[in-house]
Amino acid sequence: MSNQMTWTETLKSYLDKRLLWVMMLGCSSGFPWVLIGSNMSGWLKDAGLTRAAIGYFGSVFAVYAINFLWAPLVDRVKLPLLHSALGQRRSWIFLCQCIILICTLFIAGVNPANDLMLTSMIALGIATASATQDIAIDAFRIDTFPKSEENKLPQASAMAVIGWWTGYSLPGYLAFINADSIGWNGVYYGMAAVIVILMVFTLLVGEPKTKREELQNIAQERHNKVVKSRVAAWISVTVIEPFLDFFKRNGVQVALTLLLFVFLFKIGEAFLGRMSITFYKEVGFSNEQIGHYSKLIGWWVTIFFTLVGSMFNVKFGIVRGLMIGGIAMASSNLMFAWIASVGPSEHLFLATIIVDNFTTAFSTVAFVSFLTVLTGQAFSATQYALLASLGNFGRTTLASFSGELADYLNDWSLFFIITALMVIPSLVMLYSLRHYFNDLLTKASNRED
Numbered sequence: 001m002s003n004q005m006t007w008t009e010t011l012k013s014y015l016d017k018r019l020l021w022v023m024m025l026g027c028s029s030g031f032p033w034v035l036i037g038s039n040m041s042g043w044l045k046d047a048g049l050t051r052a053a054i055g056y057f058g059s060v061f062a063v064y065a066i067n068f069l070w071a072p073l074v075d076r077v078k079l080p081l082l083h084s085a086l087g088q089r090r091s092w093i094f095l096c097q098c099i100i101l102i103c104t105l106f107i108a109g110v111n112p113a114n115d116l117m118l119t120s121m122i123a124l125g126i127a128t129a130s131a132t133q134d135i136a137i138d139a140f141r142i143d144t145f146p147k148s149e150e151n152k153l154p155q156a157s158a159m160a161v162i163g164w165w166t167g168y169s170l171p172g173y174l175a176f177i178n179a180d181s182i183g184w185n186g187v188y189y190g191m192a193a194v195i196v197i198l199m200v201f202t203l204l205v206g207e208p209k210t211k212r213e214e215l216q217n218i219a220q221e222r223h224n225k226v227v228k229s230r231v232a233a234w235i236s237v238t239v240i241e242p243f244l245d246f247f248k249r250n251g252v253q254v255a256l257t258l259l260l261f262v263f264l265f266k267i268g269e270a271f272l273g274r275m276s277i278t279f280y281k282e283v284g285f286s287n288e289q290i291g292h293y294s295k296l297i298g299w300w301v302t303i304f305f306t307l308v309g310s311m312f313n314v315k316f317g318i319v320r321g322l323m324i325g326g327i328a329m330a331s332s333n334l335m336f337a338w339i340a341s342v343g344p345s346e347h348l349f350l351a352t353i354i355v356d357n358f359t360t361a362f363s364t365v366a367f368v369s370f371l372t373v374l375t376g377q378a379f380s381a382t383q384y385a386l387l388a389s390l391g392n393f394g395r396t397t398l399a400s401f402s403g404e405l406a407d408y409l410n411d412w413s414l415f416f417i418i419t420a421l422m423v424i425p426s427l428v429m430l431y432s433l434r435h436y437f438n439d440l441l442t443k444a445s446n447r448e449d
Contacts, residue, residue, distance in 0.1 A: 026163020055403025
């Protein structure tokens with residue numbers, strides 16, 4: 001699966017307008033995680049909430065793990081007025097952005113220490129709109145770059161990741177450096193302005209052209225013959241066909257193994273991510289240091305290594321990228337254990353942020369490219385959402401217990417060592433299936449299904 005392009009040709013292939021579109025929408029995908037993730041963790045910690053409460057608050061992210069349940073609607077339902085103006089993918093993205101904007105303005109006016117339940121409900125609204133937006137944004141990327149353009153998959157994945165981290169880190173940096181002076185409520189009013197800018201981006205990008213409707217109509221005709229009612233046939237095509245298609249193309253045993261791999265790959269990283277802000281504060285770093293190193297420097301490092309990672313994946317193949325990324329990801333968690341034993345050393349903090357962002361970027365590009373190859377063209381939104389939500393399940397639902405685990409161990413070093421070991425089962429699985437994965441990638445690139 002390695003590629004014969006020269007390094008110069010590889011670099012030139014990044015000058016594609018569609019990659020800019022994918023990056024702009026990636027910003028919209030990452031931004032809500034600031035609102036209900038790191039910003040909220042910082043606000044709750046400053047408001048005096050316990051580690052366990054902060055961990056549990058993160059359970060609003062569970063909607064990202066189940067968004068495949070309504071992904072078929074994003075594939076098939078045409079929104080009134082918006083669809084004719086913007087097209088299938090952009091109309092859904094724009095609707096979700098409107099909901100996120102309204103919820104952000106609401107959250108800016110509350111005090112989470114006094115109204116934790118209200119804050120949680122508004123955060124759940126943001127998470128649900130964001131998880132729905134992600135379905136449409138991922139489908140936009142997959143529709144824009146079909147699998148026949150195999151070299152473009154890691155690049156499109158890289159641009160999506162760069163966009164995501166830009167939307168997550170840059171506003172997060174601005175939030176943390178201003179939190180002490182203008183207060184968290186003021187920060188959230190500023191965040192509402194960012195959403196308006198992202199909505200303008202959505203209006204500027206071009207809707208991708210695909211054979212999606214044609215393929216869906218063929219499936220519809222097939223279901224019409226079996227199910228006599230047109231409504232029942234529409235529902236069965238929308239809800240059942242995407243999942244049937246996935247298992248039919250891969251075979252049941254391999255499909256289940258692939259789903260298990262996707263589920264296990266990022267669990268250790270998720271446990272670390274959920275507790276990182278709390279850990280930095282407890283070790284002794286200030287809000288400003290966290291904003292500077294974790295957000296601003298972390299952003300530049302992630303962008304740089306995401307590009308490097310995508311070039312590596314274009315040149316040498318996605319499976320190798322996954323293997324290297326997984327091993328490096330586990331190793332980087334051990335750097336946090338080192339900080340825990342040394343204390344708040346700024347030099348070590350910087351080194352850890354660089355290593356952690358390198359490994360995250362590298363593995364994410366390979367992971368996103370890999371998931372893209374597994375999707376079909378007719379139901380790209382639903383199938384990608386199924387795979388991505390399985391990956392998110394570990395990142396969201398299970399990671400809610402990260403605070404409990406940290407409290408139970410009462411030893412940050414041991415906590416980070418355990419998170420490093422969590423990646424091993426998925427790497428064993430990847431290694432044992434590497435030949436099958438390579439065949440799968442080769443077949444996908446030779447065929448447009």
